[in-house]
Amino acid sequence: MERYMELNAEEKLLEDAANMAFELLYINDKYLIDKRVSERSIVFRYAHYLQSELEKTNKYRGYNLDCEYNRDGSDLKHIYESDHGVFPDLIIHKRGSNKNNLLIIEFKTYWNNDITNDERKIREFININGRFKYKYGFSVVFNRDYPKVYRITY
Secondary structure (H helix, E strand, C coil): CCCCCCCCHHHHHHHHHHHHHHHHHHHHCHHHHHCCCCHHHHHHHHHHHHHHHHCCCCCCCCCEEEECCCEECCEECCCCCCCCCCCCCEEEECCCCCCCCCEEEEEEECCECCCHHHHHHHHHHHCCCCCCCCCEEEEEEECCCCEEEEECCC
């Protein structure tokens, strides 16, 4: 299996689950990418596969996988100049606090692949001195035949 997302050895289970979800997406739902459907539709299918893969392991039991999750406790999730809140495409976290924020992924499609704003957003979420302190951040472009994954660091 090709490796799309690379994490450190400690998070090998997460890496394997994320990569298998990409494989399943491109095997089962490539039609969505080929027909240039909404990014949200593709992300939903990816999240479905990722959730299934994560459920096979005990390490991430108790974590939540959410799409377009805009809450910081009971308030809107805000970063830099976001007056109306932000909606990360996909996050793995424990709802209700910022103590266990694991992964944030922003997605783009090959027909709309400018990741500049996504990189900025992800850097805010993974900033160890910031509010959210996500452990990992990735930007993904759904290309025609494979995803291009960029690991974002602060």
